[in-house]
Amino acid sequence: MIRVDAIVVEEFRGIRNITLELGGKNFAVCGPNGTGKSGIVDAIEFALTANVSRLSGAGTGGVSVKDHGPHVDSRNRPDKARVKLTVSVPTLRKTVSIERNIKNANAPVISPNEAEVSAVLDQLKQHPEFVLSRRELIRYVLSTPGDRAKEVQALLRLDQVESLRVVLQKIANAEERTVTPLKRDRAQAAEQLARALEIAQVGKEAVLGASNARRAVLGLPPLSELTSTTSLRDGLTTAASDQVPKVPKTQAVADMMGLRDLISVISGVESKDRNARSMASLEALGADPVAATGITRDRLLKDAIEMFDGSACPVCGVTWKPEEFRRVVADKLAHLEEIAKRRAAVEQELEPCITSLEQLQESLARVSGYGKALKPVIDTTSLDSYRTKAASWRQQLNSFLPINLTTNALRETSGVPEGVEKTLAELDVAIAALPEPTQQDAARDFLTVGQERLEAYRGASIKLKAGEERAALARRVFDTYTAASTSVLEGIYKKVEKDFSELYRFINQDDESAFSAQLTPSMGKLGFDVDFYGRGFFPPGAYHSEGHQDSMGLCLYLALMKHLLGDGFTFAVLDDVLMSVDSGHRREVCRLLKERFPDTQFIFTTHDPIWLRHMKSEGLIGPNAAVHFRKWTVDQGPTEWDQRDIWDEIDQDLKRNDVRAAAALLRHHLEYLAAELCHHLRAQVEYRGDAQYELGALLPGAIAAMRKSLKAGKMAAQSWGKKELVVEIDEREKTFSELAAKTNAEQWQINPAVHYNSWATLDKADFEPVVSAFKELMGVFFCRKCGSPLYVLPERGSTSEALRCTCTYTNINLVKK
Numbered sequence: 001m002i003r004v005d006a007i008v009v010e011e012f013r014g015i016r017n018i019t020l021e022l023g024g025k026n027f028a029v030c031g032p033n034g035t036g037k038s039g040i041v042d043a044i045e046f047a048l049t050a051n052v053s054r055l056s057g058a059g060t061g062g063v064s065v066k067d068h069g070p071h072v073d074s075r076n077r078p079d080k081a082r083v084k085l086t087v088s089v090p091t092l093r094k095t096v097s098i099e100r101n102i103k104n105a106n107a108p109v110i111s112p113n114e115a116e117v118s119a120v121l122d123q124l125k126q127h128p129e130f131v132l133s134r135r136e137l138i139r140y141v142l143s144t145p146g147d148r149a150k151e152v153q154a155l156l157r158l159d160q161v162e163s164l165r166v167v168l169q170k171i172a173n174a175e176e177r178t179v180t181p182l183k184r185d186r187a188q189a190a191e192q193l194a195r196a197l198e199i200a201q202v203g204k205e206a207v208l209g210a211s212n213a214r215r216a217v218l219g220l221p222p223l224s225e226l227t228s229t230t231s232l233r234d235g236l237t238t239a240a241s242d243q244v245p246k247v248p249k250t251q252a253v254a255d256m257m258g259l260r261d262l263i264s265v266i267s268g269v270e271s272k273d274r275n276a277r278s279m280a281s282l283e284a285l286g287a288d289p290v291a292a293t294g295i296t297r298d299r300l301l302k303d304a305i306e307m308f309d310g311s312a313c314p315v316c317g318v319t320w321k322p323e324e325f326r327r328v329v330a331d332k333l334a335h336l337e338e339i340a341k342r343r344a345a346v347e348q349e350l351e352p353c354i355t356s357l358e359q360l361q362e363s364l365a366r367v368s369g370y371g372k373a374l375k376p377v378i379d380t381t382s383l384d385s386y387r388t389k390a391a392s393w394r395q396q397l398n399s400f401l402p403i404n405l406t407t408n409a410l411r412e413t414s415g416v417p418e419g420v421e422k423t424l425a426e427l428d429v430a431i432a433a434l435p436e437p438t439q440q441d442a443a444r445d446f447l448t449v450g451q452e453r454l455e456a457y458r459g460a461s462i463k464l465k466a467g468e469e470r471a472a473l474a475r476r477v478f479d480t481y482t483a484a485s486t487s488v489l490e491g492i493y494k495k496v497e498k499d500f501s502e503l504y505r506f507i508n509q510d511d512e513s514a515f516s517a518q519l520t521p522s523m524g525k526l527g528f529d530v531d532f533y534g535r536g537f538f539p540p541g542a543y544h545s546e547g548h549q550d551s552m553g554l555c556l557y558l559a560l561m562k563h564l565l566g567d568g569f570t571f572a573v574l575d576d577v578l579m580s581v582d583s584g585h586r587r588e589v590c591r592l593l594k595e596r597f598p599d600t601q602f603i604f605t606t607h608d609p610i611w612l613r614h615m616k617s618e619g620l621i622g623p624n625a626a627v628h629f630r631k632w633t634v635d636q637g638p639t640e641w642d643q644r645d646i647w648d649e650i651d652q653d654l655k656r657n658d659v660r661a662a663a664a665l666l667r668h669h670l671e672y673l674a675a676e677l678c679h680h681l682r683a684q685v686e687y688r689g690d691a692q693y694e695l696g697a698l699l700p701g702a703i704a705a706m707r708k709s710l711k712a713g714k715m716a717a718q719s720w721g722k723k724e725l726v727v728e729i730d731e732r733e734k735t736f737s738e739l740a741a742k743t744n745a746e747q748w749q750i751n752p753a754v755h756y757n758s759w760a761t762l763d764k765a766d767f768e769p770v771v772s773a774f775k776e777l778m779g780v781f782f783c784r785k786c787g788s789p790l791y792v793l794p795e796r797g798s799t800s801e802a803l804r805c806t807c808t809y810t811n812i813n814l815v816k817k
Contacts (some may be wrong), residue, residue: 001124001570003601004044005095008084011074012046012102013039016637024088026593026621028604030612031629036638037605041131041575042069044603047083047098049125050105054133069102072634078102089120090570090599096121132557133575141540141553145525147327152526152560161485163326168478175471182467186460188359193453195254197446202457207232211450214443228458232451236444246373248445249434255370256428259363263416266356272414278349279407285342286403301329343400350397350406353413357394361387367427374430382419389417486521492563493519493526499559500552503596507551507581507588547581551589554578558597573603578611586611590618610691613679617795623806624788630672647775659767663759666771667695670778674698677781680791681705682800703740706781709792709803710736713812720817729812732780739777743770785809 003024009015014036020027029037042052046069055065070081082101089096096117100108110117124130190202199206204226211232212222220235265271300315307314308325320328364387371380389412396409437445497519505515511533518537520527529537530552532544540549554577561569581589593602604621606612612628615621629638639649646669653662671694678685678698683705685697710733717725759767782789783805790810793802803812 001130001565001568002087002089002096002120003570004085004087004603006086007040007043007047009040009043010082011071011077011080012069012083013042013052013071014632014634014637015039015043016071016635018638020627022601022603022625024601025625026602026604026615028606028612028615028621028626029629030606030609030626031638032631033607035629035632037607037629038575039638041133041573041603041605043083044085044573045131046105047085047100047108048121048130050100050108053131065105066102069105071637079104089117091568092116092120129557129561130571131573131575132577141528141549141556145527148526148528161489165478165482165485166326168474168481172471172474172478175467175474179464179467179471182460182464184355184358186457186464188362189453189457189460191359192362193450193457195258196251196449196453198254207454211447214446217439217443218447232447232454236447247370247431247434248449249431249437250442250445251449252367252370252431252434255363255366256424256431259360259367260424262356262360262363263420266353266360267414267416271353271356274349275353275410275414278346278353279410281342281346281349282403282407282410285346286407304329347400350400350410353410354394354397357390357397357413360390361394364390367424370431371423371427374427378423378426378430380423380427382417382423386417386420489521493521496556496559496563499562500556503555503558503592504552506592506596507555507585508548509588547585550577550581551585554581554589567599569597569600571601573605575605576607578604578606586614587618590614590620594618594620609675617679623791628672630668647771650771654764654768654771657764659759659762659764662767662771663762666759666774670699670774671695673778673781674702676789677702678705680789681709681803682792682795702781705792706736706790707733707740709800709812709814712800712814713803716813716816720813725812736777736780739773739780743773743777783807783810 004022004027005024006019006021008019010017018040020040029040031037038054042054046052046065050065052065052069055063055068066078067075070078074080079101081103082099084097084099086095086097088094094112094117097111098108098121099110110121193207194200194202197207197210199210208223208226215222215232215235218236223230223232223234304314308329312319313325364383368380368383368387371378371383393409393413396406400406497517500519501516504517505513508515512531514534515531517530518527520529528540530540530544532538532542540552544552554574561572578586578589593600602620604611604615609628612626616623616626627640629640632638646665650662650665650669653659653665674695675693675698677683678701681702683698683701685693685701710729714726714729714733717723717729759770762770786805786807786809788806790803790805792800792814793804794800800814802814804810
């Protein structure tokens with residue numbers, strides 16, 4: 001991957017113009033909430049990926065990078081909203097500049113523009129998880145197994161594994177759904193064949209027995225076996241030349257009886273009772289607004305997943321990342337799971353009625369055909385109308401929605417339309433009036449109709465067998481893929497699990513040195529349980545504190561990135577990720593990042609200055625590897641705690657004769673500086689549990705610590721016989737004492753004249769000397785050459801060894817001979 005050396009941001013998000021020099025090292029951006037820290041994170045992400053995650057994806061509504069990436073005052077000039085990164089690519093040993101603006105976000109200016117450089121940047125674009133915020137961090141820990149699997153697999157670039165599994169599962173489910181109507185078709189064909197052959201149940205022996213009895217009447221040889229090509233009419237055309245009558249009386253009578261039986265079943269008491277129960281279930285669903293809406297949404301969401309083309313939502317047309325779209329829809333479907341179960345139960349109740357209606361349609365069609373074949377023709381309009389209604393009812397019951405129409409259809413199935421009974425009676429009379437067939441004619445009709453229905457049964461059987469084979473194959477493919485992918489994922493997760501546990505133990509070695517975790521993948525899910533002090537394995541949110549959960553999220557992220565990128569994990573942005581880590585483990589987190597990931601450049605954002613000091617004191621970031629924002633305005637963007645900027649801003653306030661504003665700014669700046677100086681000089685300040693230290697305690701403490709260090713340095717120089725150094729330190733000490741006296745800072749707690757309240761009542765002429773005095777005093781605490789604050793080494797311990805600056809221009813030994 002890369003390391004960031006410098007960043008320039010102009011007119012982007014809340015930033016007007018800022019340049020940060022990172023030098024490829026760890027860097028921190030600190031400041032209160034609302035001072036522009038996240039703008040830096042957004043700028044880095046935009047420069048590298050052309051996207052800003054907080055402005056895209058689910059939950060962002062009408063917000064977009066194109067419309068809301070530029071600063072609000074440059075929203076009509078997106079070309080002015082630009083970010084330029086200077087990065088080093090360790091694997092290529094090259095320095096690369098990347099400049100991107102909002103107007104042409106997908107056309108960055110890259111120098112050098114070489115294929116190998118583009119390949120590295122493309123890899124970064126494919127791994128936007130180099131930016132980690134707390135809202136993303138906690139998703140790895142506190143989420144459902146299904147959601148966690150999606151998040152982790154997306155991070156590991158295994159989301160296609162899950163996508164393919166979902167596709168295969170859909171195919172298997174769809175193929176299995178086709179088997180049910182095919183079984184129904186074959187059962188109906190078997191029933192029609194059994195009726196035609198006057199047998200109780202379709203089977204080879206029964207079919208051959210009934211057929212051979214009729215063939216014997218016609219003098220045809222018996223059939224010895226029933227194969228897929230056997231014809232019951234074999235030899236019939238050569239044995240008799242008479243035409244088969246259009247209405248075989250015997251079969252017509254049987255079919256009429258079958259139709260009446262169906263109508264009796266559908267309109268009978270048992271069916272009416274069953275339909276009444278189904279209607280009650282339907283009405284209960286329809287009366288529940290949540291359920292009614294949920295059923296509609298459930299169907300819509302399932303259709304959306306089926307129709308999704310991997311780019312745009314089929315409903316609204318909005319462009320989505322495939323894994324994000326499927327995750328959002330799956331989340332919504334999960335919420336509708338209970339409603340889906342209720343729907344499935346009602347659909348199961350409707351199945352007998354749907355089967356009966358399907359049989360009714362076919363029976364009505366056959367009997368209606370007899371009416372048209374009789375001489376004279378009998379009007380079967382009422383039967384055809386009944387068949388059309390039965391088809392409509394069946395279609396509505398199958399579609400289920402709208403619920404009120406399904407309820408109406410179910411209610412109507414119990415009634416027999418007017419005119420049907422009259423038509424059936426006419427058909428009974430006409431069929432009964434047909435001449436009784438001779439024994440030979442009856443046998444011929446028997447074999448002819450039987451062959452027709454045998455062919456229909458064979459066709460239905462072939463379709464069912466093919467459907468079952470497809471369903472079995474699809475399920476076998478799905479099961480094989482699931483088993484194989486689960487096995488591979490288990491291997492990956494075992495390694496991640498081991499690394500995660502080691503990292504977490506490193507942070508919490510004081511009380512959880514035996515900690516272990518279990519990552520368990522299964523069927524598109526990822527279980528995550530952690531040990532709780534040897535009492536068993538539980539979900540992270542069960543007993544662990546929020547701080548521990550955040551630590552787990554960070555460790556899991558680091559373990560995943562280590563597995564994903566290996567030595568290529570050279571860059572990560574942790575956006576407010578460390579805030580909830582409990583204070584007792586801050587140093588351990590700093591040590592973890594420093595020792596276990598020495599080749600990774602971390603960029604941190606935090607609103608907690610204590611975290612910033614921990615990072616510095618543990619050497620996670622260098623003394624000058626941070627920017628501290630103090631405020632943000634829409635006109636200026638973020639403003640840093642910078643010596644030059646602050647004094648210039650105070651001067652500007654005084655030029656406007658705004659003493660109150662200048663006094664407030666001076667006080668805030670001194671509070672900030674005094675806290676930093678106390679930290680660097682190991683000053684003794686009265687402890688406060690709420691960490692709310694006032695200037696009256698901090699500034700005298702910093703002055704006393706500097707005075708102590710200078711005195712110790714002079715005594716050490718005397719002991720080593722370094723006379724010139726003694727003179728130099730003595731002059732520095734005198735100057736420092738004069739400036740401290742000039743500001744009365746040492747008298748802060750007892751002299752009200754130096755307090756802010758008194759400053760605010762001064763006029764410009766009175767306050768200018770105050771500003772000048774404090775500016776000169778603060779200058780003594782900083783190196784004249786590099787401008788860095790002077791600090792005492794070591795940072796801990798009973799003795800101090802040196803007072804120095806970053807560039808070592810100032811380096812005063814504090815240890816006597």
